[in-house]
Amino acid sequence: MTAKASPKSGLDVEEARATSFPSSKQGGWITFPFITGSLLALVIALSGATSNLIVYLIEQYNVKSIDAAQISNIVNGCSSAAPVLGAIVSDSYFGCFAVVAVSTFVALLSLILFTLSATLPSLRPSPCAPGSNTCQAASTPQLAVLYAAVALMCVAAGGTRFTMATMGADQFDTALEQDTFFNWYFVALYAGSVAGATVLVYVEDSVSWGWGFGACTAASAVGFVVLLLGTRHYRRPRPGGSPFTGLIQVVVAAARKWKVTGDQQADYYHGPGLLHGLPPPTGSFRCLNRAAVKTEGDTNSDGSVAKPWRLCTVKQVEDLKTILRILPLWSTSIFLSVSIGIQGSLTVLQALTVDRSLGPRFSVPAGSLMVTTLVATALSLSLLDRCFFPAWRKLVREKNPTPLQRVGLGHVLNAVAMAASALVERRRMRAVRTHHLAAGSPGSVVPMSVLWLLPPLLVVGVGEAMHFPGQVALYYQEFPAALRSSATGMIALIVALGFYLSTAVIDLVRKVTDWLPDDVSTSKLDRMYWLLAAGGMLNFGAYLVCASVYKYRSVPEEVGSKEEIPGRVVG
Structure with a gap:
């Protein structure tokens, strides 16, 4: 049936989308290498730039530590909110492929500016003198170049991160294929983040910022070319208006x-x-x-x-x-991103104070520490798809765990990770007091291995492997077909709100307590982590209430089935 309604009316959008595939020869697994290959290169590039942003601001722009963490959270929030706009634009006007292609090119422009800021001394303030408490601030033109690079990076994230997920899912016809694609999409997403946050961050820290950002630019260019190479194979559903x-x-x-x-x-x-x-x-x-x-x-x-x-x-x-029915479930996931955002920024500051040497010639870059979460997530996703889900089907004789069950387990693991971070921080502060380290002493190192910071990040990574893909599958399955890009963009909005709110929470805590001074050697970070753990368990209780009354809009009874079964209650 051909949609006759005007796109502006909003009618028959789903039918227009469903009948707009130009050829049965397009789509399918032949598109997978191009989509995931482009994603992998692009994520490597952007991760290499953003993972080390806190250190870049501190070392190259003379920004104070807590302020740098706050700026990083705001940037992460903006880059996470932008995919919502990208999803709306792709659903309403241009389609997924056009938005992804333009955004990938914008990412290349962003990283070119980052490379220029790192290689041209005139684009950065003078370095701080060793032991000095007064450092030259960046000038307005210098900040303008930096802000332009960050703004373009946010635009690039808006049209790629989750719009590319919808573009990939559109290439498949059955729920099983789409679910498999989402799992491997996240494997590529996290694998790229791991590579960027280790190899490229190491180059930035150990070789030079210019070479590091230059490598990010090269990876972005590769991603753009790979995306274009698959052009003739992609299905491109026509948008039917907003x-x-x-x-x-x-x-x-x-x-x-x-x-x-x-x-x-x-x-x-x-x-x-x-x-x-x-x-x-x-x-x-x-x-x-x-x-x-x-x-x-x-x-x-x-x-x-x-x-x-x-x-x-x-x-x-x-x-x-x-x-409207899914909004309560969606809102309970915001706290997950709040705790992850706070833990991530504070862990980088903790890493700057502890012993990061692994052997006589290698020191772990503080900005690379978050790669632990990415590795744990990527490995967990692979094991879930190849080991855990098949075992579940044999033992329970049911289908895979429902998206709601996966998200619920992610809530529990997130709260456990915050409690683990509190225990690790208590040990770090005990080492500070035992060795009587002077507050604010330049070059003072806590006699504690950086490896102690890894276990909480591992738990967070396993939790992300449960709740993020679970949410994507839930929203893609439940939302009307015309809103599928917006459905996957809901995850981006969760992450964005989490980063924004994490900044607000840190500001509030700094105003009403003495837990977060500029010198983390005199801080009380463990209390911050205990607060997040307690809030996570309360939030999990709210999630259980919402999940117990939620009714699936569509439950595929067989592979590829699209039958709607309203009124099925999920326990």
């Missing part, structure tokens, strides 16, 4: 008909010529059902909608209800 227009129309129509009731099936509008044999709207969010109640003058003689801001289809109403 799907959000139809959702807004439901709210407006329901508000305009707040006195109207629809008690019989014939009172509800399903579309032109669809009058009999179709069920009425579901009972949840009953007030929105008014938007689909037909009143005099709402339709034309041929049955089409005469007043789209006064009458909507039952399908539009149910699409909005789907989003």
